[in-house]
Amino acid sequence: MNTVHQVPDLSRLSSRIPAAPSIGSTTVTKPDHIHLSFGFAADSLFPLEALEQSAQQAIRQDGARALQYSGAPGPAYILDWIQSRAASYGIDAETAQILVTNGATQGIALAAQLLLEPGDEVWVEAPTFFSALQAFRLCGASIRAFPIDGEGVQVDKLEEALIAAVHEGRPVPKLFYTMPVYHNPGGVTLSLSRRRQLADLARRYNFYIVEDDAYAELNFTGETFISLYELAPERTIYLNTFSKIIAPGIRLGWMIAHPLLVSRLRILMLGSSTAVFTQEIVAHLLKQLDFEQHRAQLIRHYWRQRDIMVTAIRSELGDEVSFELPEGGFFLWLTFPDQVNTAEMQYIAERHGVSYVAGSHFYHDDSGHNHLRLCFSYCTADRLTEGISRLAAAYREYREEHLHQGVDSYSQH
Amino acid sequence: MNTVHQVPDLSRLSSRIPAAPSIGSTTVTKPDHIHLSFGFAADSLFPLEALEQSAQQAIRQDGARALQYSGAPGPAYILDWIQSRAASYGIDAETAQILVTNGATQGIALAAQLLLEPGDEVWVEAPTFFSALQAFRLCGASIRAFPIDGEGVQVDKLEEALIAAVHEGRPVPKLFYTMPVYHNPGGVTLSLSRRRQLADLARRYNFYIVEDDAYAELNFTGETFISLYELAPERTIYLNTFSKIIAPGIRLGWMIAHPLLVSRLRILMLGSSTAVFTQEIVAHLLKQLDFEQHRAQLIRHYWRQRDIMVTAIRSELGDEVSFELPEGGFFLWLTFPDQVNTAEMQYIAERHGVSYVAGSHFYHDDSGHNHLRLCFSYCTADRLTEGISRLAAAYREYREEHLHQGVDSYSQH
Ligand SMILES: Cc1ncc(COP(=O)(O)O)c(C=O)c1O
Numbered sequence: 001m002n003t004v005h006q007v008p009d010l011s012r013l014s015s016r017i018p019a020a021p022s023i024g025s026t027t028v029t030k031p032d033h034i035h036l037s038f039g040f041a042a043d044s045l046f047p048l049e050a051l052e053q054s055a056q057q058a059i060r061q062d063g064a065r066a067l068q069y070s071g072a073p074g075p076a077y078i079l080d081w082i083q084s085r086a087a088s089y090g091i092d093a094e095t096a097q098i099l100v101t102n103g104a105t106q107g108i109a110l111a112a113q114l115l116l117e118p119g120d121e122v123w124v125e126a127p128t129f130f131s132a133l134q135a136f137r138l139c140g141a142s143i144r145a146f147p148i149d150g151e152g153v154q155v156d157k158l159e160e161a162l163i164a165a166v167h168e169g170r171p172v173p174k175l176f177y178t179m180p181v182y183h184n185p186g187g188v189t190l191s192l193s194r195r196r197q198l199a200d201l202a203r204r205y206n207f208y209i210v211e212d213d214a215y216a217e218l219n220f221t222g223e224t225f226i227s228l229y230e231l232a233p234e235r236t237i238y239l240n241t242f243s244k245i246i247a248p249g250i251r252l253g254w255m256i257a258h259p260l261l262v263s264r265l266r267i268l269m270l271g272s273s274t275a276v277f278t279q280e281i282v283a284h285l286l287k288q289l290d291f292e293q294h295r296a297q298l299i300r301h302y303w304r305q306r307d308i309m310v311t312a313i314r315s316e317l318g319d320e321v322s323f324e325l326p327e328g329g330f331f332l333w334l335t336f337p338d339q340v341n342t343a344e345m346q347y348i349a350e351r352h353g354v355s356y357v358a359g360s361h362f363y364h365d366d367s368g369h370n371h372l373r374l375c376f377s378y379c380t381a382d383r384l385t386e387g388i389s390r391l392a393a394a395y396r397e398y399r400e401e402h403l404h405q406g407v408d409s410y411s412q413h
Numbered sequence: 414m415n416t417v418h419q420v421p422d423l424s425r426l427s428s429r430i431p432a433a434p435s436i437g438s439t440t441v442t443k444p445d446h447i448h449l450s451f452g453f454a455a456d457s458l459f460p461l462e463a464l465e466q467s468a469q470q471a472i473r474q475d476g477a478r479a480l481q482y483s484g485a486p487g488p489a490y491i492l493d494w495i496q497s498r499a500a501s502y503g504i505d506a507e508t509a510q511i512l513v514t515n516g517a518t519q520g521i522a523l524a525a526q527l528l529l530e531p532g533d534e535v536w537v538e539a540p541t542f543f544s545a546l547q548a549f550r551l552c553g554a555s556i557r558a559f560p561i562d563g564e565g566v567q568v569d570k571l572e573e574a575l576i577a578a579v580h581e582g583r584p585v586p587k588l589f590y591t592m593p594v595y596h597n598p599g600g601v602t603l604s605l606s607r608r609r610q611l612a613d614l615a616r617r618y619n620f621y622i623v624e625d626d627a628y629a630e631l632n633f634t635g636e637t638f639i640s641l642y643e644l645a646p647e648r649t650i651y652l653n654t655f656s657k658i659i660a661p662g663i664r665l666g667w668m669i670a671h672p673l674l675v676s677r678l679r680i681l682m683l684g685s686s687t688a689v690f691t692q693e694i695v696a697h698l699l700k701q702l703d704f705e706q707h708r709a710q711l712i713r714h715y716w717r718q719r720d721i722m723v724t725a726i727r728s729e730l731g732d733e734v735s736f737e738l739p740e741g742g743f744f745l746w747l748t749f750p751d752q753v754n755t756a757e758m759q760y761i762a763e764r765h766g767v768s769y770v771a772g773s774h775f776y777h778d779d780s781g782h783n784h785l786r787l788c789f790s791y792c793t794a795d796r797l798t799e800g801i802s803r804l805a806a807a808y809r810e811y812r813e814e815h816l817h818q819g820v821d822s823y824s825q826h
């Protein structure tokens with residue numbers, strides 16, 4: 001009986017599952033290829049030695065309990081750490097308001113499941129994080145997006161749409177998903193006045209804000225903003241992750257929300273704790289790591305990387321592209337002339353040995369054809385520079401081939 | 414701003430979220446209390462030393478990659494291990510058919526999300542695993558249950574219900590969830606003829622079987638059965654876990670299904686891999702562990718534990734209870750006289766210093782009042798014996814207080 005040849009009845013599956021992943025992983029495996037597409041942390045900064053010691057301590061000191069369903073003291077230590085860290089940026093939460101998740105990715109999925117029924121409205125930023133789009137689609141949500149600019153999402157447009165929805169008797173959103181700092185992919189940060197306006201709208205129009213703060217700790221300038229959670233705690237589900245400050249492979253993130261919401265979220269997790277063994281290891285790690293020093297090191301590194309990429313872009317692509325200078329995080333969001341289709345240019349770029357993420361992946365309606373996302377966090381400095389010069393060469397080739405044929409050849413895309 | 418005092422608008426939450434967890438965790442923390450309720454592995458058998466070495470190796474040999482999103486060679490090694498282990502019990506699957514999950518719990522949740530839309534029918538065994546009931550409720554499914562006996566679920570009754578549904582134009586289930594070996598809580602194993610009949614029904618009535626094989630490796634007798642997956646591979650989503658053979662705290666399980674289903678399941682996981690760092694560690698562990706010897710040790714231990722518990726029950730509770738003798742797994746399912754309400758008796762049992770799980774938790778309609786689940790895997794041998802004698806004392810007290818008042822006093826429950 002060959003299992004592969006008997007095809008299952010796909011018509012019986014939930015109709016809400018998209019047929020394709022939110023983003024294809026690259027198939028390029030050539031060693032010299034430069035992946036400016038990967039939104040990965042710099043692995044040279046992973047605290048490997050401390051982690052090795054932590055794993056040993058976790059197993060030796062409390063192995064049997066650490067490996068049971070509910071774990072040893074580690075998970076409680078992590079809650080305390082998150083609580084005091086959150087307090088340091090102005091979020092006042094009890095540990096009963098904190099839920100440790102399998103990364104912020106699970107946080108997004110849980111927030112979606114907590115709130116959404118098929119047909120519900122979800123409003124997002126344009127562009128937005130592709131996995132969030134996918135999570136909302138999986139709940140059968142109807143998605144609408146609002147443009148960002150240098151100050152983050154244009155909250156005025158959101159307000160207009162809310163007024164219109166109420167006026168026309170159409171539903172307002174159940175949730176608004178936002179990345180208020182160092183936006184993925186936009187790189188921008190939401191201004192204080194827009195934060196206040198957004199918090200106010202959430203209250204007046206009865207929706208929840210899902211605040212994805214994944215890059216919050218990677219702040220290059222030191223300028224901080226009051227969080228949406230702080231402005232509207234009963235209206236906000238706050239998400240963060242260890243992926244950008246420790247390592248993504250540990251798969252630990254957290255949510256902060258009202259205790260009544262957290263108890264519902266626990267039900268969604270079927271009473272199952274997030275990997276307590278990993279939590280135990282990370283608890284030992286956080287005990288021995290000088291976090292402020294570690295964070296300073298990360299910031300120094302990513303800041304320098306951003307500058308290297310920006311310098312290369314200015315010299316190689318000059319006036320052909322525009323972008324907002326990100327004050328933290330991992331990403332640069334390039335805007336090319338309107339006739340450029342970055343999904344099409346991608347094939348040429350891959351031939352030149354460089355990858356990026358085409359803009360359309362960040363839009364629920366596949367628009368954004370003339371944008372692309374570059375990541376400055378993962379590659380080494382010389383690869384960043386070389387990557388940008390490959391990208392510039394690819395763009396020149398693309399422009400040569402396509403843009404001189406006039407605008408007509410684009411209408412079919 | 415005190416976050417706890419501003420209450421969120423719960424009316425905006427998805428209506429499918431039950432207000433209560435599937436099972437409350439015990440609040441008894443007295444050190445002498447005997448938790449026959451906990452379905453935990455015996456932690457004295459966790460391979461702690463090998464795990465410590467494995468963690469060290471994983472970090473030293475491949476730390477940077479192991480901690481990125483997609484990991485080092487570990488996840489591929491684990492797929493190979495699962496593939497060959499599955500082959501050893503007759504399941505022929507390519508690695509593209511295997512998906513590593515956060516325990517079998519996530520496997521159940523993913524299978525539910527893959528198939529179900531609100532209002533869909535899910536049919537289960539009565540009793541069944543409480544987290545599965547919760548997962549199906551969270552998808553808005555309509556649940557119906559079919560009784561088990563000494564040979565597993567009564568497939569004849571399932572067939573009658575299918576015939577009636579078709580006859581009356583009512584929907585047949587999207588999925589049937591079953592634990593064919595060493596059932597939790599029933600302890601029973603599905604007979605070969607019923608397996609064949611069930612596989613045949615799945616084909617004829619166009620539903621999927623979710624085969625939860627969590628205890629498959631803990632087989633005391635050596636008698637094996639052909640899996641439902643093998644009988645109907647295109648109709649079966651197979652689940653298993655490392656929780657019972659390595660440790661639950663690592664939170665790793667797996668699914669085996671047709672590649673077309675697995676690719677949809679990956680989409681449900683939002684493209685996120687299951688904790689690759691843990692996978693890397695477990696890969697090193699599986700390389701150095703003599704698994705057959707480890708498994709033999711587990712079996713010897715759990716088998717002896719079962720016998721100790723059974724001996725104690727026969728001597729302490731004698732004819733008052735009946736049960737099927739489990740040929741593997743962790744659980745004994747006791748049936749008391751029909752007038753007994755185990756949820757009520759629980760308070761007395763706790764006073765006597767022993768806990769169990771009341772039968773009603775395993776029924777979607779809270780029936781099963783005269784059953785209870787005991788777990789023989791977790792407590793040490795002398796605690797098992799002492800636990801049963803406390804249970805018997807609690808039962809005597811309960812009988813004294815309640816059963817002599819006649820049946821009337823039960824009609825209100
Ligand atoms: C904005 C944002 N949210 C969430 C995530 C996912 O984080 P995690 O690794 O914690 O799942 C990412 C990672 O790329 C991200 O950029």
Ligand SMILES: Cc1ncc(COP(=O)(O)O)c(C=O)c1O
Nearest residue numbers: 516517518542597627654656666
């Ligand atoms: C039948 C059954 N399925 C699944 C599970 C959950 O297993 P995991 O620890 O892999 O999530 C259990 C654990 O109690 C179980 O008894």
